[in-house]
Amino acid sequence: MADISFVRTKSHPDLPPPKSEVGIIAWVRQNLFSGWLNTLLTLSAIYVLYKILPPLLDWAFFSADLQGKTYKDCTSGGACWAMVRVRIDQFMYGFYPEAERWRVNIGFLLLFGTGIPLLINGIPGKKYLAIFVFLIYPPIAFLLFYGGLGLTVVDTAQWGGLMLTMVLATITILVSLPLGVLFALGRRSNMPIVRMVCVCFIELWRGVPLITVLFMGSVMLPLFLPAGTNFDKILRTLIVMAFFAAAYMAEVVRGGLQAIPKGQFEAAQAMGLNYWKLMGLIVLPQALKIVIPGIVNTFIGLFKDTTLVLVIGLFDFLSIIQAATTHKNWLGTSTEGYVFAACVYWIFCFGMSRYSITLERRLDTSHRN
Amino acid sequence: MAASSETEGGAPSPSLWNDPKKRAIIYQAIVVLILVSFAAYMINNTADNLEKRGIASGFGFLHAQAGFDVGMSPFLTYDASKATHGTVLLVGILNTLLVAVTGIVIATVLGFAIGILRLSPNWLVSRMAYCYVEILRNIPLLLQLLFWYFAVLGPLPSKRDSLSLFDTFFLNIEGLFGPLPVPQDGFWIILVAIAIAIAGITFMKRWAKKRQDETGKPFPVFFASIGLLVGFTAIATVAAGFPLELEHPKQNRFGLRGGMIILPEFAALVLGLSLYTAAFIAEIVRSGIQAISRGQTEAAYALGVRPTITMRLVVIPQALRVIVPPLTSQYLNLTKNSSLAVAIGGAEIVAVFAGTSLNQAGQAIEIIAITMGFYLTVSLLISMFMNWYNRRIALVQS
Numbered sequence A: 001m002a003d004i005s006f007v008r009t010k011s012h013p014d015l016p017p018p019k020s021e022v023g024i025i026a027w028v029r030q031n032l033f034s035g036w037l038n039t040l041l042t043l044s045a046i047y048v049l050y051k052i053l054p055p056l057l058d059w060a061f062f063s064a065d066l067q068g069k070t071y072k073d074c075t076s077g078g079a080c081w082a083m084v085r086v087r088i089d090q091f092m093y094g095f096y097p098e099a100e101r102w103r104v105n106i107g108f109l110l111l112f113g114t115g116i117p118l119l120i121n122g123i124p125g126k127k128y129l130a131i132f133v134f135l136i137y138p139p140i141a142f143l144l145f146y147g148g149l150g151l152t153v154v155d156t157a158q159w160g161g162l163m164l165t166m167v168l169a170t171i172t173i174l175v176s177l178p179l180g181v182l183f184a185l186g187r188r189s190n191m192p193i194v195r196m197v198c199v200c201f202i203e204l205w206r207g208v209p210l211i212t213v214l215f216m217g218s219v220m221l222p223l224f225l226p227a228g229t230n231f232d233k234i235l236r237t238l239i240v241m242a243f244f245a246a247a248y249m250a251e252v253v254r255g256g257l258q259a260i261p262k263g264q265f266e267a268a269q270a271m272g273l274n275y276w277k278l279m280g281l282i283v284l285p286q287a288l289k290i291v292i293p294g295i296v297n298t299f300i301g302l303f304k305d306t307t308l309v310l311v312i313g314l315f316d317f318l319s320i321i322q323a324a325t326t327h328k329n330w331l332g333t334s335t336e337g338y339v340f341a342a343c344v345y346w347i348f349c350f351g352m353s354r355y356s357i358t359l360e361r362r363l364d365t366s367h368r369n
Numbered sequence B: 001m002a003a004s005s006e007t008e009g010g011a012p013s014p015s016l017w018n019d020p021k022k023r024a025i026i027y028q029a030i031v032v033l034i035l036v037s038f039a040a041y042m043i044n045n046t047a048d049n050l051e052k053r054g055i056a057s058g059f060g061f062l063h064a065q066a067g068f069d070v071g072m073s074p075f076l077t078y079d080a081s082k083a084t085h086g087t088v089l090l091v092g093i094l095n096t097l098l099v100a101v102t103g104i105v106i107a108t109v110l111g112f113a114i115g116i117l118r119l120s121p122n123w124l125v126s127r128m129a130y131c132y133v134e135i136l137r138n139i140p141l142l143l144q145l146l147f148w149y150f151a152v153l154g155p156l157p158s159k160r161d162s163l164s165l166f167d168t169f170f171l172n173i174e175g176l177f178g179p180l181p182v183p184q185d186g187f188w189i190i191l192v193a194i195a196i197a198i199a200g201i202t203f204m205k206r207w208a209k210k211r212q213d214e215t216g217k218p219f220p221v222f223f224a225s226i227g228l229l230v231g232f233t234a235i236a237t238v239a240a241g242f243p244l245e246l247e248h249p250k251q252n253r254f255g256l257r258g259g260m261i262i263l264p265e266f267a268a269l270v271l272g273l274s275l276y277t278a279a280f281i282a283e284i285v286r287s288g289i290q291a292i293s294r295g296q297t298e299a300a301y302a303l304g305v306r307p308t309i310t311m312r313l314v315v316i317p318q319a320l321r322v323i324v325p326p327l328t329s330q331y332l333n334l335t336k337n338s339s340l341a342v343a344i345g346g347a348e349i350v351a352v353f354a355g356t357s358l359n360q361a362g363q364a365i366e367i368i369a370i371t372m373g374f375y376l377t378v379s380l381l382i383s384m385f386m387n388w389y390n391r392r393i394a395l396v397q398s
Helices: A023-031 A036-062 A082-093 A098-119 A126-146 A161-187 A192-207 A210-224 A233-259 A262-270 A275-312 A317-325 A334-363 B002-008 B020-053 B085-118 B123-137 B141-152 B187-215 B221-239 B264-290 B294-302 B307-344 B349-361 B364-393
Strands: B163-165 B169-172 B175-178 B180-183 B244-247 B250-252 B255-257 B260-262
Touching: A036 B123, A082 A098, A082 A161, A082 A317, A082 A334, A098 A126, A098 A161, A126 A161, A161 A192, A161 A233, A161 A275, A161 A317, A192 A233, A192 B020, A192 B364, A210 A233, A210 A275, A210 B020, A210 B307, A210 B349, A210 B364, A233 A275, A262 A275, A275 A317, A275 A334, A275 B141, A275 B307, A317 A334, A317 B141, A334 B141, B085 B123, B085 B264, B085 B307, B085 B349, B085 B364, B123 B264, B141 B264, B141 B307, B175 B264, B187 B221, B260 B264, B264 B307, B294 B307, B307 B349, B307 B364, B349 B364
Parallel strands: none
Antiparallel strands: B163 B169, B169 B175, B175 B260, B180 B244, B250 B255
8 A cells, every 4th residue: 555645844835925915905904994984084084185185286386377476467276476486585584675685694504504513413512513602693693684893784674574583583592591591490499589589480471472472572661661762673572572482491491400310419419519510510411401302392382473473563474475465466365475484384393393303202211112 | 627526516607608598598688689679660660651651550441431343242242332441351351261262172172083083093094183283283373363364264255145054054254144042931941951951960970880889780871961961951942832042144234134143253263273272282182192001901901891991991091191281281372372363353352452452541551461460360270270170180199
């Protein structure tokens, strides 16, 4: 009898997985059509996209007008980007004299050139960069933007557009950061009166909307100063905005201070460091490092809040676009104007929020999940 | 060594400057001195300025006649020919509260929905929720309000040819018109019925919890509650002979009058505020749910608890602890942001009181102080309420 038993000596090669379990089809099935509810959700999502996207793309790109001098020249039925094209210089610089605009460009190039490396990890010489940005840059920027020392003076009434928005945001953050640190330290102080003053200050500013603060700056501040002093509207706005932002900054920094373990304070005191050395050398460097994401988020909020100066009659980026869309040549272009403004603000804010998220990931050393 | 032997002997205390306690007193004295002199300087200047400009001070202006129209006043009748600045303030406060409450309700519902969709296993849906959040929260709120008001609600049809839905709802440039339910005689019966239903629901909830604690048998409280509420209201309505009449808007020479109206300013404000805040709430909800470790869900599944119940009884109660504190600050932000109505001509406190009244009465200090005082009070009340709620749901560790 022949041996008919069959014993396999080597394993059969693996069969490829079924078509429905790999590749695009499997991904679609698992992610989009895994059950009736999921399928329903997917179909309704596709329907919504179908309803929104094609008309939107058509409006914004395919049948949009780029050429033209007035709204009447926009005839194709889509967006009238001609308005933005014609007015773009004004949107950027406001009423800043054309011959002097190079000064604004240089000023912001200098700021970005030194400020952005300051925010990137692993670039050497940050100490000098920080000294430059916080101490040397402000007077240079003042000279460039306002004038003096041989440069023609450009009155702040002529400032506007994106430039004014950037000036407001940058100065406010540069002033409010050190102020906020001071108030945060005051709030954590052992001296009851100092603590009380700081708590009242912080809660008062945080409890009211920025608009009332701006109104205060424009109608109340002149009353507080000696009769006859008449100072710049933008400066008044900057002062109240800096205080407003400082209160928020103080709370962010306080969060960082609270996160530093007690041992750090005690060790520093045991080494005989006095209060300012303890804070300046031991606590603040650690605390500030933790709260950089929080500071960036505050800055994003602040950047968005600069739009509120529209209410007190300053021509920031949004305000000047709003003014352009109500000009008689461009009546009817408000959607285009707002969409353009939204895109610009979105790019800035989204960029900063991505940066803040990256930082958070880098600083997060916990091993949750 | 020298220092220690000195203190051991109980002899001279350190010099004024080296004793932290005394030094603290000196520091604080300096702070007080600076603050007081600064305040005195400002008060002096202000008095001087007011005198020079001939501005009266005090709160007498609240009784002076305002003489302008506020766009909307749903809670009290506002007569422009009689109203005082005090009335304007009251109308402004009520409108602000209305905007805040409506906005908070819509933003919460929408925010929770989007936050949950963001965690959906459906890739397309979660991407769309992500896009919503990232687009809405990175564009300034004021820009969004202007967009809704001027670009979306601006091109609505004129009052002559309004869009209509079933001839009951009308939409034109003046707003959205609809029928207004007007309570008739005997309406109180319905109110009593609703009160009884609510009392019944509270009682039933207690009984159901007690029964479940004792026997382990759950009771469908939610559906029973709805049944009670709807049933009682329906029975009462029939019993009282339908004591509600709908007042329909009527067309006259000046446009539609009567009925219920939602002004475009109000609609744009509530829409903008709630869509913007919903984006932030969605992020809070998402991170709150993600903060609950997977072990909790897995443990519940291992015990045989169904997914919906796991979500409701295990995940959400824990996630709420993470969600509530940041949610509070979003509510506060929404309330404060309602002040942006001033840019689109709304009728809340900053627009009518700190805007128009200030221009007419000219008493900047009093008016701004009252406005700020109002916001501070509201902020305080909301945070007190949310702190109370937070304490109620907080983890009790014994």
